[in-house]
Amino acid sequence: GAVVSQHPSRVICKSGTSVKIECRSLDFQATTMFWYRQFPKQSLMLMATSNEGSKATYEQGVEKDKFLINHASLTLSTLTVTSAHPEDSSFYICSARERPRGLQETQYFGPGTRLLVL
Amino acid sequence: AQSVSQHNHHVILSEAASLELGCNYSYGGTVNLFWYVQYPGQHLQLLLKYFSGDPLVKGIKGFEAEFIKSKFSFNLRKPSVQWSDTAEYFCAVSGGYQKVTFGTGTKLQVIP
Numbered sequence: 001g002a003v004v005s006q007h008p009s010r011v012i013c014k015s016g017t018s019v020k021i022e023c024r025s026l027d028f029q030a031t032t033m034f035w036y037r038q039f040p041k042q043s044l045m046l047m048a049t050s051n052e053g054s055k056a057t058y059e060q061g062v063e064k065d066k067f068l069i070n071h072a073s074l075t076l077s078t079l080t081v082t083s084a085h086p087e088d089s090s091f092y093i094c095s096a097r098e099r100p101r102g103l104q105e106t107q108y109f110g111p112g113t114r115l116l117v118l
Numbered sequence: 119a120q121s122v123s124q125h126n127h128h129v130i131l132s133e134a135a136s137l138e139l140g141c142n143y144s145y146g147g148t149v150n151l152f153w154y155v156q157y158p159g160q161h162l163q164l165l166l167k168y169f170s171g172d173p174l175v176k177g178i179k180g181f182e183a184e185f186i187k188s189k190f191s192f193n194l195r196k197p198s199v200q201w202s203d204t205a206e207y208f209c210a211v212s213g214g215y216q217k218v219t220f221g222t223g224t225k226l227q228v229i230p
Binding site (some may be wrong): 034043 | 154160161162163164168169208217218220221222223225
C-alpha cells in the first residue's frame with residue numbers, strides 16, 4: 001500500500017527558531033500533499049494544500065509567512081514553521097494524494113510530527 | 119461548504135458488543151466518504167471508503183459502513199468489537215476534488 005513518511009517524528013526547539021518538517025511519499029507520486037494540524041482532543045485541521053510545482057493554498061486563518069510550504073518534487077513536501085512560538089506546539093500531519101484518477105482519490109497519511117516549542 | 123459531524127465523542131464497550139458510530143455530513147453534490155482510524159501512538163489509517171456503487175461498504179478488520187443518501191449519513195458498524203479496536207475513529211468527507219474535511223473523532227474504548 002501507499003506509504004507516507006514524515007521527518008522528524010518529534011522535535012523540540014527554542015522559541016524564535018525555525019523548524020522544517022519533511023513529508024515524503026515513498027512508493028507513489030503525489031501531485032498534491034496536505035498539511036494538517038491536530039490539537040489535543042480535537043480533529044485534524046487542514047492548514048494548506050500543496051501542489052507540486054506551484055504555490056500552496058492556505059486555509060483561512062493560517063499565516064502563510066509563518067508556515068512556509070514547499071512542494072518541489074512529486075514525492076516531497078516541506079513545512080517550515082518560522083520563528084516558532086510556544087503556541088505553535090502541536091502535532092503536524094501530512095497526507096499525500098496520488099495522481100488524480102477521476103474522483104476516486106484517497107489520501108494517505110504520514111505518522112505525524114510532534115513539535116514542542118519551549 | 120462541506121462539514122462532518124460525529125455524534126459520539128467517547129464510546130465505551132465491552133468485548134463482543136456491537137458497534138455503531140454515527141456520522142452525518144453536509145454537502146450539496148456528489149461526495150466521497152471515508153472512515154479513518156488512529157490507534158494509540160500510531161498514525162491515521164484508512165478503514166474504508168465510499169465513492170459510488172453499493173452503499174454498504176466493507177473495510178478492513180470486519181468494519182463496514184452504510185451510505186444513506188437521504189439521511190446524509192455514513193455510519194460505521196462492527197458486529198463484535200475486540201479490545202484491539204480501541205482507537206479513535208474519524209469520519210471524513212470530500213466533495214469532488216475538494217479538500218477532505220474531518221469530523222471531530224470518536225474515541226472508542228473496548229473493555230476486555
